Amino acid sequence: MKEDFLHYLWKFKKFDSLNLKTSNLETLTIIHVGQYLELAGPDFFNAQIKIENQKWAGNVEIHLKSSDWYLHQHEKDSGYENVILHVVWENDAAVFRSDNSEIPVLELKDYVDSDTLNNYHSLVAPKSWIYCEKHLSTIDEFTFKNWQERLFFERLETKSKPIFDLLEKTNQDWESVLFCLLAKNFGLNTNGEIFMKIAQSIPFSVIRKESFEVENLEALIFGTAGLLDNEKEDNYFKDLKFRYFYLLHKYQLDKIVVPPVQFFKHRPDNFPTIRLSQLANLYHTHQNLFSKISNLRSLKESYQLFQICAAPYWQNHYQFDKESPKKKKTLSKSFIDLILINTIIPLQFAYAKSLGKEVSEDLMELLTEVSAEKNAIIDKFISFGIKPKNALETQSLLQLKKEYCNNSKCLECVIGIELLKNNN
Template sequence: MKEDFLHHIWKFKKFNTLNLKTYNQEEIIISHVGQYLELAGPDFFNAQITIGNQKWAGNVEIHVKSSDWYVHNHERDAGYENVILHVVWEHDLEIFRNDNSEIPVLELKNYVAPVTLNNYQKLLAPKSWIFCEKQLKEIPQFTLTNWQERLFFERLERKSKPILELLEATNNDWESVLFCLLAKNFGLNTNGEVFLKIAQIIPFSIIRKECFEVENLEALLFGTAGLLDREKEDSYFKDLKFRYFYLLHKYQIEKSFIEPVQFFKHRPDNFPTIRLSQLANLYHKQQNLFSKISSLNSLEAIYEIFGVSVALYWQTHYQFDKESPKKKKSLTKSFIDLIILNTIIPIQFAYAKSQGREDSEDLITMLNEVEAEKNSIMEKFSSFGLKPKNAFETQSLLQLKNEYCSKNKCLDCAIGVELLKAH
């Protein structure tokens, strides 16, 4: 038995409220269970309860055992002096306020239906991956659809926080924020944080001024990444290095030293040299990029905007001084889909929110057209009968797994609540 289950039982009155009595046999009538705070202090605030012939307004504290009151040191906290009812699963000890008055106790185990308890024990049975893995097929589609939408926007809210932090750091320059986000996502998991630092080191005003020469953009990105630090015989390397130090002098920028980018364990098309060249080419071909995508909801238009490749040199190289067979190395559809998921949708959401606009339906509609992500989490959900059809559903399922299943927050999850209902 866990307290979160008792919180759920009390919050939603999942117990027999008829002939309800305290442990000392005083009648209880619940007018209002109170507000569930989930903060320090009593669990439910400002409940309204009649005990015997007296109506009370105050707080409700919930424990598995009455003695947990002292285990949690509530007797030392003045915030618990106005508790009007102590709700427990098992009453094993009388609890008194500082004025020696006894706090009334409701022992819930006498009022919870066996089927509710059985559903709870079934839900939290030993798991191999998530608790409800064997019951997912039982969830009504209506419940699942509504919950997926809520999960999707929870995930967007979480993704929008660092965007708004970047916005503040860049003096409300949305173009600069987009550049930082794109850089991070071009770096993928391995180089994402380093690419973000590169984008933050280079003032975006310089990117604006130098975007008409792609070699200058490459020089800034490669140089800041430390990829021009060594000496090489390659003429393109020498040209970029000359441009880099010229631009440092021109704009009075101090050379920064950051952790090295990683090549190890990457497929060649994901080498940082290739991704940085693609990013440079994107900003060479698409000026005022944020203005173009801030309200764009056409996938075809997005694929067209991001249909960029590498500089001519990188079509025959993956690293300096090492020639390879010619390949255009354009951004793939699957990579652009990642950009849509991790950059375009979150920044559109954050921008609309900052403008007081509502574009929820447009975002869902767009992601319904993006292919479902393929990863180990989606494979697991599919094996248990919950196969996502598009990126909207995969984003929702990622939020479900990471923020609910992995944290055992079954009783805060619509799926868990549905499974607790009597059948």
């Protein structure tokens, strides 16, 4: 048994609360269980109880065993002096305040019915992937859908934090933040962090000024990525290299060293050369891109905005000096979907939050237009009978797995609480 189960029992009064007695056989009445704040100090603040005819207001501390009070050294912490009730599963030791007055104890094991215990033990039984995998599909659709919406916005809150951090570093320049986020997205998992370092290394004011010549943008981005460091016979390579050093001199920029971009294990269409060229062409095609992206409200508009391709040279190249069969390197719809999920919607959420605007419904509506993601985690949920219909649902499932299932937070999860309510 874990302590969070006792927190759940106390918070929702999932025990026989009408006939309570303390360990000293005094009548106990719960008026208010208090606030569960999950902060340092006692577990529940500002509770109200009555012992015999005396009313008490203060805090409640919860442990598996009453001796845990001393194990956690609460007797040395003045923050526990105003504890009015010690709620435990097993009372194995008396606990005293600094004035030697004994803290009343409620031993819960005598007041919890067998169904609640059986449901708990079933929920936390040994798992192969997640605890509730055998019962996940039994949750009613209304409850599950509402929980998914909450999980989606939790995920957006998490994704917005690095956006606000970037905003601080760029002196509140949303265009610069967007450039960094898009660069990371274009780099995918393997090159994402490297692409972001590249974007952060080039002042966005320079990107703005040079966006009218796509070769200059490619030169800046490729040069910063270290892709122009060697010598090649290709005239296109030589031109980009000349432009790069000219631009360094023009803007008095230092040559930045970033980790080498990775080609290994990538499909050719995801080679860093192709993705960086597409990024350069995106900024060549669209000035004031942030304004356009912040106002996107449909999947169709998104596909139209990102109808860009790599430079003509890359139609028959994936690397410098190596010709390949001719192919126009456009952004696929699945790649644009990733940009929507990982960059556009989090950015729209953060921007609206900074302005105090409410865009929740718009974001949910936009994401329901996007196809469900495909990955190993989603495949697992599908095998348990959960079949997401769109990206809003897959994003919520990823949040569920990462933040709740992986951390065994079953009793902070609506699904876990619902399963505890249901009798086996």
